[in-house]
Every structure is written in structure tokens, then in C-alpha cells.
Amino acid sequence: MTPVLELRDLTVDIPTRHGTLRPVDAVSWSIDAGEILGVVGESGAGKSMTGNAVIGLLDSPAHISGGEVLLEGERIDHYTLPQMRRIRGKRIGMVFQDPLTSLNPLLTVGEQLEETILRHLDVSNAEARKRAIQGLDEVGIPSAKNRMDAYPHEFSGGMRQRVVIALALCAEPTLLIADEPTTALDVSVQAQITALLKRLCRERGMAAMLVTHDMGVIAETADRVAVMYAGRLAEIGPVSQIVGQPRHPYTDGLMASTPAASAGQARLRQIPGAMPRLGRLPTGCAFHPRCPKAEDKCRVDPGPKVGEADDRAACWFPIEAKESAA
Amino acid sequence: MSNIVSVKNLTRVFDVSKPWLNRLIERLPKRMLTAVSDVSFDIPERTTYALVGESGSGKSTIGKMVVDLLTPSEGSVEIEGINLRETRDAATIDRIRSDIQMIFQDPFASLNPRWRVRDIITEPVAARGGKTDGLAEKLLEQVGLSAEDAVKYPHQFSGGQRQRLCVARALASEPKLIVCDEPTSALDVSVQAQVLNLMSDLKDEHGLTYLFISHDLTVVRHMADTIGVLYLGRLVEEAAPDDLFTRPAHPYTAMLIDAAPRLDAFGREVEPPEGEIPDPIDPPKGCAFHPRCPLATDVCKVDRPALERHGLGRVACHHAGQIRLKGAA
Numbered sequence: 001m002t003p004v005l006e007l008r009d010l011t012v013d014i015p016t017r018h019g020t021l022r023p024v025d026a027v028s029w030s031i032d033a034g035e036i037l038g039v040v041g042e043s044g045a046g047k048s049m050t051g052n053a054v055i056g057l058l059d060s061p062a063h064i065s066g067g068e069v070l071l072e073g074e075r076i077d078h079y080t081l082p083q084m085r086r087i088r089g090k091r092i093g094m095v096f097q098d099p100l101t102s103l104n105p106l107l108t109v110g111e112q113l114e115e116t117i118l119r120h121l122d123v124s125n126a127e128a129r130k131r132a133i134q135g136l137d138e139v140g141i142p143s144a145k146n147r148m149d150a151y152p153h154e155f156s157g158g159m160r161q162r163v164v165i166a167l168a169l170c171a172e173p174t175l176l177i178a179d180e181p182t183t184a185l186d187v188s189v190q191a192q193i194t195a196l197l198k199r200l201c202r203e204r205g206m207a208a209m210l211v212t213h214d215m216g217v218i219a220e221t222a223d224r225v226a227v228m229y230a231g232r233l234a235e236i237g238p239v240s241q242i243v244g245q246p247r248h249p250y251t252d253g254l255m256a257s258t259p260a261a262s263a264g265q266a267r268l269r270q271i272p273g274a275m276p277r278l279g280r281l282p283t284g285c286a287f288h289p290r291c292p293k294a295e296d297k298c299r300v301d302p303g304p305k306v307g308e309a310d311d312r313a314a315c316w317f318p319i320e321a322k323e324s325a326a
Numbered sequence: 327m328s329n330i331v332s333v334k335n336l337t338r339v340f341d342v343s344k345p346w347l348n349r350l351i352e353r354l355p356k357r358m359l360t361a362v363s364d365v366s367f368d369i370p371e372r373t374t375y376a377l378v379g380e381s382g383s384g385k386s387t388i389g390k391m392v393v394d395l396l397t398p399s400e401g402s403v404e405i406e407g408i409n410l411r412e413t414r415d416a417a418t419i420d421r422i423r424s425d426i427q428m429i430f431q432d433p434f435a436s437l438n439p440r441w442r443v444r445d446i447i448t449e450p451v452a453a454r455g456g457k458t459d460g461l462a463e464k465l466l467e468q469v470g471l472s473a474e475d476a477v478k479y480p481h482q483f484s485g486g487q488r489q490r491l492c493v494a495r496a497l498a499s500e501p502k503l504i505v506c507d508e509p510t511s512a513l514d515v516s517v518q519a520q521v522l523n524l525m526s527d528l529k530d531e532h533g534l535t536y537l538f539i540s541h542d543l544t545v546v547r548h549m550a551d552t553i554g555v556l557y558l559g560r561l562v563e564e565a566a567p568d569d570l571f572t573r574p575a576h577p578y579t580a581m582l583i584d585a586a587p588r589l590d591a592f593g594r595e596v597e598p599p600e601g602e603i604p605d606p607i608d609p610p611k612g613c614a615f616h617p618r619c620p621l622a623t624d625v626c627k628v629d630r631p632a633l634e635r636h637g638l639g640r641v642a643c644h645h646a647g648q649i650r651l652k653g654a655a
Contacts (some may be wrong), residue, residue, distance in 0.1 A: 042514035043485075156602055157381075186380035187541065191585035191598040213514060216544075216587025243589055257519035258589060259544040267526065268519035268548065274484045275514075 002073040003030035004175050004207035005054065009067035010077075012046075012053050016061075021278040023049045025231040026067065026305065031207040033174070036198070038222030038239065039211045040254070042275050046231040047211045051177045053077075054209070055092050056084040072174065090120040093168030097180035099160035103152040109136070109163045110148030113170055120171035135166040139196060158189035162196070169200065176201070176208040182217060194221045215258050219243050227251045230276060230286035233306055235313040247313035249291045285316070293317050328407075330503055330535045331369040331392060335401035338362040338387050342607065359607050361387045363559045364401070366633075369552075371502075374529070374536040376546040378582070379556035382603050385539045388556075389507050392537060393426050405503065424454060427496035431508035433488035437480040443491060444476040450499040465494040468531075469524060486517030493524060497532065505537045510545060522549060543586045547571055555579050558606055558614040565639030575641040577619045580649040597652075613644070621645040 012024035024046045031037045039047045052058050054069055056079065069077040076087060088094070096102045104112055113132035117123065123131070129148075136144035139162040152160055161181060168176060178197065182190040198221055201208050210222055218225055218239065225242040227235045227250065235248040246252040256269035273290045276282060285303035288294040295317065303314050310318040343349060343356040362384040369375040377385040390396040392403050394410050402409050405422050413419055427450065430436040437446055447465055448458035463473035469490040480488060489509065496504050509525070510518040522545065528534060540546050546553055547567045555563045555576065563576040574580040581599045601618040604610055610617055616626040625644050633642040641647070 042516060158602055186603070187543070187582060187587075188380065188585045188599040189602060190587070194587070195598040214587065215515065216589055219589045220587050254516060255589070257516045259519075259522070259542075259548040267523050270519040270523055271516040272520075274486055274517060 001032065003032050003070075004072055005209065006030040006070040006073075007050075007054070007067065008070070010050065010053060010064065010069060011066035012049055012058065012062055013065035014062045016279075018279060023062070023231050023278060024053060027228070027231075027233050028067075028306070029226055029233065029236055031175070031209060033207050034201060034205040035224065036201055036208045036210055036222045038218035038225045039209060039228060040213060040215060040218050040225060041228035041234075042213065044230075044275055044278070045228040047228050048179050049231075050228070051179050051209060051211050054177060055088055055094060056081075089116055089168075089173070090171045091173050091175065093171070093173040093176045095161070095164050095168050095176065095178040095181045097183050099157060099164045099184070100152065102164050103160065103167075105152055108149050108151055109155070109167075112163075113148075113167055116167055117170050131170065132166075135170045136163070138200070139163075139166045139169075140192070141166075158185055158192060161185060161189075161193055165193075165196065165200075169204075169206075172204070174206060176206055177211070178208060179211045180213070181210070183212065183214070190217070197221065215243070215255065227254070230281060231278065232286065232303065233314060234287070235315075236306055237312045241312070245319075247310055247318040248315045249293050249317075249319060250287050251313070252319055253290075293319075328371055329368040330371045330406055331375075331537065332404040332407070333368070333388070333392065333401070334366050334404070336362055336365045336388065336391060336398050336403065337400040338384075338391060338396065339399045357607055360609070361559050361606065362391070365556075365559070365561050366401075367554055367561065367564065369503075369535055369537060371535055372529070372533050373551040374538050374549050376538040376540060376550035376553045377556055378540060378543060378546050378553060380541060380582075380603055382558070382606055383556040384559040385541075385556050386507055387559075389428075389505050389537060389539050393428050393505050394423075420454070424450070424499045425502045427499065427501040427504050429489075429492050429496050429504060429506040429509045431511050433485055433492055433512065436492055437488060439480055441479075442476070443478050443480065446480070446491065447476075447495045447498055450495065454499070456499075461498060462494075465497055468497070468528070469494045470520075484517075486513055486520055489513060489517075489521050490524065493521070493528070497528065500532070501534070503535045503537065505539070507539045508541070509538075511540070511542065518545070525549070543571075543582060555582070558603065558609055560614065560642065561633055561640075562615070562643070563639065563641045564633075565637070565641075569638060573637075573647075574649060574651065575636050575639070575647045576615075576643045577621050577645070577649045578615050580651055581618070584652045613642075621648055 008028050009026045010024060011026055014021040027050055041047045053064055064077050068075055110132055113135055114128045117128040117131050133144050141147055141162055182193050194217055212218060222239050225239050226233055229250050235251045246255055253271035257271060271290050282289055284299040284301055288298040297316055304316060306314045309316050338361050340359045340361055342359045344354060379385045391398050408422055410419060410422060444462040447462040451458050462476045466473055466475050471490055510521050538549055550567050553567055553570050554561050557578050563579045574583055585599050612628045612630055613626045616622040631642045631644045633640050636646045
């Protein structure tokens with residue numbers, strides 16, 4: 001079966017006066033229909049940049065400088081703006097972090113939904129309205145029919161994010177890219193939104209790429225997890241293995257520094273230092289200055305790609321199962 | 327052990343009416359938002375008291391009233407037994423004020439970008455005319471930065487390092503109480519661990535007391551000695567972390583704990599909590615949580631429960647202790 005989204009060595013470059021920065025460096029993964037791929041990493045790891053590269057929303061001067069993006073087997077990374085416009089919204093839906101800024105404050109939510117439906121689907125106005133109400137209903141907005149004529153500011157934060165999800169889904173895309181969809185929301189509303197995303201992916205057989213820095217959200221929502229560090233893929237695998245038996249020392253540190261994982265301990269385990277800036281990446285593996293297992297090889301050789309030294313982690317010395325359990 | 331902070335019946339009402347001319351023309355009544363209502367708690371010396379709640383629960387408003395940035399509408403805040411609002415003795419006020427410091431959420435907004443780190447850190451002391459020789463350098467090393475950083479500007483630091491600068495500044499006047507308003511919410515998880523560890527170490531070294539305000543239950547569980555849960559401006563439950571997380575007595579606390587994402591719950595299928603925080607301008611009658619509460623009965627719709635002793639903590643619920651966690655581990 002062709003995966004819904006496949007990235008092959010996707011690379012993004014930003015040329016600057018002080019040299020070229022590489023926020024996304026040879027990232028490869030695929031997402032199957034009905035699957036949720038969680039993408040985690042600290043700020044600056046390149047996770048949002050990867051999502052934006054897929055739908056062609058990179059801000060100039062950032063551009064895709066290498067690799068391929070395949071949507072259902074079709075290469076889309078070199079598409080022109082008009083070609084991309086037919087794909088955005090129709091085949092790839094987007095949900096951003098801040099629901100208020102992703103809605104037009106001057107149009108009612110009904111108008112925004114109908115506009116999107118009419119643009120992408122060949123239906124009558126009446127049919128579009130019917131589908132818009134259905135869409136709002138599906139994401140759990142009570143009395144959807146009456147809420148069609150409300151403006152975005154009349155909704156609460158959680159309800160607004162539901163509207164954004166309805167908007168992303170109304171043209172029935174095969175892929176949903178959700179960039180920190182619950183970060184701006186309270187914990188009880190966050191639980192509602194993640195449950196909603198999970199249900200929709202399952203019912204529609206839609207593939208989703210869920211970008212977040214919250215390990216808890218990933219653990220509960222994603223089927224597989226990709227961990228990014230300094231623009232590169234550090235580790236990818238099924239969620240239970242990534243959380244339970246991390247192989248890359250960075251994933252291991254990330255898991256251990258989450259307070260929930262160490263409830264009852266006096267101190268949290270911490271990763272020393274901070275993520276390096278893109279302009280000042282260390283030689284060798286980008287993680288080696290913070291890595292407890294780093295050896296000379298790590299300081300010289302660039303880190304291996306996933307599959308080279310280990311089938312899951314991009315690391316010369318991956319953690320063996322029994323080590324991380326100890 | 328004496329209480330360093332004693333908050334009694336604290337209430338704060340904000341006037342959120344439209345301008346008077348609009349009210350006159352549109353014949354609108356005044357609108358009042360009760361952000362904090364009748365909150366009482368004590369913080370013993372050298373402990374961490376955490377306030378948790380969702381947005382709009384009044385946790386930051388309480389923090390601001392404790393450090394005297396906001397005037398309470400009713401009730402009082404006593405620091406070391408002294409109410410700053412009623413004391414007239416300038417020397418006492420000055421002494422108490424220098425015992426309180428604050429750490430804010432956003433380390434990008436809370437540091438003056440035009441000041442050097444040395445000036446930022448020593449300001450709480452310099453403003454009172456104290457000696458600042460070598461103070462910045464000493465504090466920088468205590469928070470894990472280097473003495474040479476004193477001549478740099480804030481933009482030369484990362485988010486986690488900036489929050490360390492804020493911690494250093496808060497320590498400068500050798501305070502007894504530090505009010506931390508979401509100190510790690512803007513940080514990545516690995517950096518958050520560094521800052522939380524630093525704060526725990528400093529607490530032991532300097533004998534500090536923290537009022538820790540956060541929406542993140544996992545962080546609070548890790549840091550606090552006592553947790554107060556707020557809902558719509560009222561304290562609904564107060565307990566020690568382990569009791570609160572294993573046997574929450576208030577249905578709202580149980581809902582929060584169930585809703586919090588867990589690392590060990592792959593593909594967990596729990597019914598998410600229903601509803602959202604109601605409008606604080608027009609809160610529900612009776613217990614403010616009753617429209618969302620699985621245990622609500624008729625009495626909850628009429629009668630607001632008082633905060634009463636329950637086990638080792640305090641709970642405001644007619645059905646205290648009857649709730650069970652869904653994902654009981």
C-alpha cells in the first residue's frame with residue numbers, strides 16, 4: 001500500500017549572510033492511512049519547519065533544497081503555487097496552534113466553512129451549507145445549526161479549535177497536519193481535542209502528522225513517534241517503544257526529564273546544556289556535547305541516519321533494552 | 327513552624343463594564359467579574375505551596391495580591407504576620423517588601439533588553455541603596471551560569487538561561503518568599519527539568535518559601551508540599567501531593583488528573599471531560615462545578631459547599647471523597 005505521506009531525505013535550507021542554515025536535514029519517514037505520527041522535539045528542532053515544508057508554506061528565504069515529498073505516491077515538493085493551492089485544504093488539512101489567528105474575525109464560521117467547501121468540492125450552495133453544519137456537528141459543537149452564524153470571537157478557545165479542525169476536514173483531506181493543536185488550551189479541553197483527533201482519524205482513515213512538544217499528548221494520541229533534534233531525525237518507532245525503551249540517548253533524556261515519569265523522585269533527571277543554535281552546530285553528531293555516552297567517534301563522524309547503525313535510532317551507540325530499564 | 331504567608335478570605339472583583347456612555351445609551355448594567363472569591367490558606371516557612379487551576383481560575387490574581395501588586399477587594403494577606411495594607415511604619419513595610427520576590431512566566435518579557443545582566447540582577451538591592459559589589463557574579467554562579475555573563479545582555483541567552491537570570495534576580499535581596507507564576511511554562515521539557523532542580527536546590531540552601539502557580543499538574547506534583555486546586559476563583563481542594571493524586575476528594579480534581587496526558591497510557595480510551603469553565607461574570611448557582619460534575623445532585627445546584635476538613639486536607643464538596651479516578655493505577 002502506498003503511504004499517504006512519504007518524506008525522502010527532505011532538507012530545508014535558509015541562506016543567510018552568515019552562511020546557510022539547515023533547519024531540516026535529510027528527514028525521512030512515511031505515514032499510512034489511519035495512522036497518527038507524532039513529531040516531538042524541543043523548540044528549534046525543526047518539527048514545525050518540516051510540517052510547513054510538506055504543504056509548501058515555508059517563508060522565503062527558506063526553501064526545500066533536497067529530497068522528496070510524496071503525497072499518495074505523487075511528488076509535490078516542486079509544485080507551483082496554483083498547483084499547491086489545489087492540494088492545500090483539499091488533500092492536506094492544517095490545524096495550527098492558535099485557533100484565534102487561524103480564523104477570519106470578519107466572517108462567520110459558517111461563511112468560512114462554506115467558502116472552503118465550495119472552493120474544493122463541486123457542490124451547490126445549499127449542499128455546502130448542509131455539509132458545513134455536518135462538519136461542525138462532527139467535531140462536537142452543540143447546536144451546530146445555530147452556531148453557523150456566530151463569529152469566531154463568540155466561541156471559547158476549545159470551541160474555536162474545534163471550528164479550525166472542522167475547517168481543516170471539511171474538504172475531506174487524506175492527510176492532516178496538526179501543529180501544536182492543543183498547546184494553547186487548558187488540560188480538560190486538551191483531552192477533548194486529542195480524543196476528537198483520534199476518533200476522526202480512525203473513522204475517516206485519515207493520516208495525521210501531530211507536531212507537539214508535549215510527551216504526554218504524544219504518548220496518548222500517536223501510533224508512531226518521530227523524535228527530532230537540531231533538524232535531524234533522532235529516533236522513530238512505535239509509541240510504546242519510544243516511550244518505554246528509548247534507544248537514542250536524547251529520547252531517553254527527554255523521557256526522564258518529564259516530571260510525570262519520575263513522580264516521587266527528589267530530583268528530575270536533566271539533560272545538561274541546551275539545543276545548539278543552527279548556525280553553531282557542533283561537528284559530528286549534533287547531540288554529542290550533551291550526550292552521556294558520547295565517544296570520540298561521535299565528535300568526528302556525523303551522526304548516522306536511522307537504519308545505518310540501528311534500525312530505530314540515529315546513534316552510533318544506541319541504548320540496549322536492558323540498559324534503559326535499569 | 328510559623329506561617330510566612332497567611333491569606334484570609336481573599337476576594338478580588340474586577341469591573342468589566344463597558345464605558346459609562348455606552349452603558350447609558352445601551353441601558354446596560356454594570357458587569358462585575360469575581361476573579362478570586364473567599365480564598366484562605368497558610369504557607370508555613372520553608373515549604374512550597376502550589377496553586378493549580380485552568381485559565382480563569384484566579385491563580386495569577388492571587389499571586390499578584392500576595393506580592394501586593396493588586397489590592398484585594400476583601401480579605402487580607404499577611405506576610406510574616408504583617409498586613410502591608412494596614413501597616414503605616416515605613417521601615418516595616420520596606421523590610422517585608424524586600425522579603426518577597428517574584429519569578430514570572432515569560433523570561434523574554436520580564437528582563438529589560440537594554441540592561442546588562444549585572445544591572446538586572448542587582449536592581450532589587452541597588453534600589454534600596456544596598457551594596458552590590460560582586461553580588462551579580464556570586465548569584466550567577468549559584469544559578470549555574472558563569473561570572474563573565476554579568477556584562478552580557480539578555481538577548482545573548484537562551485530561554486532556560488534567561489529563566490536562571492530571573493531566579494538570580496529574585497535571590498538578590500535575600501528574600502524569604504518567592505512567588506513563581508508559571509516559571510517553567512515557556513520552557514522545553516529538558517530545560518524545565520534543569521530549572522525545577524535549580525529551584526529545589528536553592529530552596530534548601532537559602533531556606534526559601536515558594537508560592538508556586540502553575541497549570542501543569544505533573545510539575546506541581548513534583549515541586550509542592552501542599553497543593554491548592556482552584557476552580558472559578560474558589561479553592562475547591564487542598565491536600566498534600568500524594569494524597570491529592572491518589573485519592574482526590576473533589577470531582578474537579580479527579581477530572582483534572584484524569585484529563586492530564588500520561589506517558590504510560592498508550593492509546594488510552596477515556597471519555598474526555600465534558601464542558602468548559604463557565605463564564606466567571608455569571609457563574610452557576612450553588613456549587614460552580616455542578617454543571618460538569620458526575621456526582622451533582624439537587625443540593626449542589628442550590629447550596630454552595632464550604633471548604634471543610636476532609637482527611638488531612640480540605641475540600642469544598644457536598645459529596646467529598648465519593649469520586650473515583652477513571653484511570654486508577
